[in-house]
Amino acid sequence: MALNQGDAGVPAASVNDAELDARLTGMEQRLGEAMEGRMQAMMSQVISQLPSLMRGALDVGGVQQEVESGGDVGASTGASGDAAAPNSSQGSAATGTVGVGGYGREYGSQGEAAATGGGVGGVFVSGDAAGEGLFTGGGGISKLAASHVNPPQLKKGAEQYPGWRQDMIVQAGILDIGDVFSGGGVLPDINKPQTALLEQGFSYAAIRKTYLAWNFLSAALTTETDKAIFRRSTNPREALRQLDAAYLSEAQGAQQQLFREFQQYQTPRKENPVASLNKLMGMANMMRQGGGATVNDQFVFARLIDSLPNPEYEVTKQTLSVVQPLTRDILVQQLSTRFNLLTEEWRKEGEKGSGxxxxxxxxxxxxxxxxxxxxxxxxxxxxxxxKKAGTDDxxxxxxxxxxxxxxxxxxxxxxxxxxxxxxxxxxxxxxxxxxxxxxxxxxxxxxxxxxxxxxxxxxxxxxxxxxxxxxxxxxxxxxxxxxxxxxxxxxxxxxx
Known part of the structure; x- marks a missing residue:
């Protein structure tokens, strides 16, 4: 009986194992089908969104390439900010924003950048991210919290340079590269390959910042003279120092002369004081733009009042000196009223405003x-x-x-x-x-x-x-x- 029970038990156990194997196989197949369907759905979603993301990255601002640079433009996905694998444009995440990058030195205005085949990637500044692809044989994706930034354009040489320099440093600070221009230490040589810079001990972050600052400054220069100075330099800080040497001394002399003219200005007796006010406001604006003396409106008003001729405006000057607060509207009203009265008096005198x-x-x-x-x-x-009768006396x-x-x-x-x-x-x-x-x-x-x-x-x-x-x-x-x-x-x- 025991043998029979054992014989009977063997087939029973065999049947249970077969059923279990069948069940496991079915579950494995169903799980595989589910995973395959899920992956296909996810991939379809990413692929369907890819064209619109690419258009969005390229529509606003596009990619602005410098004349000296060239090459193709690569694209990548990924939003985590992690570096892409060598010789690849794929980021670490598959749900990120599409960015564009290219060979050579470039400046763009959208998304994140990644180099796809080597060379120096573009610098990109977008609504909340700026990045650059930098490395030969592979790309890097970097995110910097920043708003949409365009470098200020230097177009008028010494006349504009001091004010332009201040604006440029401020904009560079927004991109977190201000220390490249004003900090200390040694910067990487922009003309050397990345491998050589790494061997010299420079970090990836330092190299990325230097290239970003270089491209930023390059995009700000417009004249051939400035670009020639720029190309002779080996890093952004050296380029800025060369520009300082070319323009700051001349600009400071012009600012000093302008301030002397402002301080010595006297309103002509027959001139409308409102015209003199506009002249002084123009001088003050030029000094502010040139990075010279900080001249506010109240200082300009005081300078104008002091420049008015006596005795014609003596009472008006005393009246304006006690007005608090003195606004442009009040000043123009008082001066216009007095000038109109004087003009009428001059007209009656027949002096036509100059007697x-x-x-x-x-x-x-x-x-x-x-x-x-x-x-x-x-x-x-x-x-x-x-007339005397009978004589010409x-x-x-x-x-x-x-x-x-x-x-x-x-x-x-x-x-x-x-x-x-x-x-x-x-x-x-x-x-x-x-x-x-x-x-x-x-x-x-x-x-x-x-x-x-x-x-x-x-x-x-x-x-x-x-x-x-x-x-x-x-x-x-x-x-x-x-x-x-x-x-x-x-x-x-x-x-x-």
Whole structure:
């Protein structure tokens, strides 16, 4: 019975093993089919996305190659930032962003870069990643946290260089390569192969940074002169020092001269102060761009106020000096208002904005009003006509705008400078200065000015003003002497 049981047990065990083998085989087949289907689905997904990813990497900005470089462009996938295998463009992950790289020195603006067959890969700066492929026989993928960066262009030589240098260092700092230009230590020679640099003890990271800085600086230079200096150098730091030697001394001299002109500027008496403000703002902007003195708007406003001529803008200068805060709008409004008033006064004086006497002159400096018997221009009253009956003798009441004496005009003036007639800054009279002026206060002077519009005007002043007004008429030079005299008297009668 035992034998029978044993014999019976053998077939039973054999049947169980066969079933188990069948089950295991079925499970293995099903697992293989599932894995194969899964892998095929994943690969199909990656392949379907590959064209759109490539277009996205190439559309925005593309790949900008330098003239001196060339070669094909390779593509790679992978987003982990790990180095690709030698002679391969495949990164360590299969779900990353597609990037482009190439042979030779290049500068691009998208994605991550990998060299696919050797040479120096491109430098790429994108929304949040910058990378470069560097190595012969294989590529490397590197990620740097940065925003979209384009190197500032150096186009105007010494005039632009100081400001350009500052901007370039700032942009390099965004790419984490600022220490290549301003740090210490020895940098790899850009002209040597990677293997030689590695044998000299340079790390992969140092080599990558040096190449990135080299390409960055190369893309910033535009003129043949600058590129020639660049090509003679062996690393980015040396190239920048060569550019400094070529431009900084010249630029510093130009900045010093510009600052001297800014400090010594004086607003011309007949010029609109707003135009002077624009000139000073332009100088300040040039100094800022050139890396010279830091000149803010308040400093420019103070310089303009100090440059305004006296006595025309004396009250305006005092008013503006206490305004807090002083803005451009307030400054322009005050200066424009004062200049418009002066222009109108000059027009009334017939000086056309360039003469010497002010429209608010209250007399001839003696403090006297209209002389007794002074007529309204009639030939039979007061002083009568300048034309004497039966003679050509004339009394010239005109005042010279150079020496302030009467009897001639500026073009005919031969008076020596020491014989010039003083003009008072307080009352605008002649023959004395403000220290000897009888007008006790500024308020009293203004009262005289107000009164001058009505009666306190001497006949000589009336004649001067009337004659200047007549000369503004284009037909004046065509009139005879008698016609000119009659016209002057007519203006005196109508205006005074």
């Amino acid at each position: 010497g006497e002010q429209a608010y002159i209250a007399g001839d400096g003696t403090g006297k009003g209209r002389q007794a018997g002074g007529g309204r221009g009639s030939k039979s009253n007061g002083r009568g006509s300048k 004339r009394v010239d009441h005109r005042r010279c705008f150079r020496c302030n004496h009467r009897g001639h005009r500026k073009p005919d003036c031969t008076t020596k400078e020491e014989d010039f007639l003083e003009q008072c800054d307080t009352c605008s009279g002649f023959g004395h200065n403000s220290e000897k002026c009888a007008t006790p206060t500024e308020e009293a002077c203004m009262a005289v000015v107000e009164h001058a519009n009505f009666a306190v005007v001497s006949f000589e002043e009336q004649y001067d003003r009337a004659e200047e007004l007549c000369k503004m008429d284009p037909s004046w030079e065509k009139l005879t002497e008698d016609e000119k005299e009659a016209k002057v008297q007519e203006v005196i009668t109508e205006s005074f």
